[in-house]
Amino acid sequence: MFKIVGIQLVVTAACSLIAYAVGGFQAALSLCLGGFSYLLPTFFSVLILNFSRSLEWAGLGFILSESLKIILALALMLASFAFYREIRFLPYFIGLLSVSHLVLLLFLRVHRYGK
Numbered sequence: 001m002f003k004i005v006g007i008q009l010v011v012t013a014a015c016s017l018i019a020y021a022v023g024g025f026q027a028a029l030s031l032c033l034g035g036f037s038y039l040l041p042t043f044f045s046v047l048i049l050n051f052s053r054s055l056e057w058a059g060l061g062f063i064l065s066e067s068l069k070i071i072l073a074l075a076l077m078l079a080s081f082a083f084y085r086e087i088r089f090l091p092y093f094i095g096l097l098s099v100s101h102l103v104l105l106l107f108l109r110v111h112r113y114g115k
Contacts (some may be wrong), residue, residue, distance in 0.1 A: 001046045007106065008039045008099045015098050019091050027091040033080045034095025041072035042099075 012035030020028035045065040052061025077096075081087060 001049060004103060004106070005039065005043050005046055008035070008042060008102055011098055011102055012036065012039060012095060015095060019094075023088070023091060026086055027088055029084075030088040030091040031095035033084065033087065034092035034097075035099045036095075037076040037080055038073055038096055038099045040076060041069040044072060045069040 012032060015035065016028045016031045019031040045068060048065040048068065049061055052058055052064075080092070
């Protein structure tokens with residue numbers, strides 16, 4: 001499960017390098033903030049799921065990890081906009097979407113859909 005967190009980190013770094021080349025430092029920082037707004041809650045969710053591997057705790061671990069993931073993601077998004085006034089919305093949103101929808105592209109294998 002930690003593999004997805006590593007892949008999300010690599011995608012955030014690659015997208016931020018592209019954003020730096022296209023839009024400069026502010027765009028790259030905004031994209032990193034967007035990516036980390038979803039990456040950090042995913043990391044904590046994976047930690048909780050790793051600690052609740054037994055069948056008795058699997059359901060509760062999943063509900064707890066997803067609830068924590070949503071709350072942390074919202075808190076980090078609000079903190080990003082509250083503490084960083086020069087944030088650019090479009091790079092932030094691209095960073096958030098690239099990390100959050102990466103799971104769909106990797107695990108659901110969208111590129112093979114319809115074949």
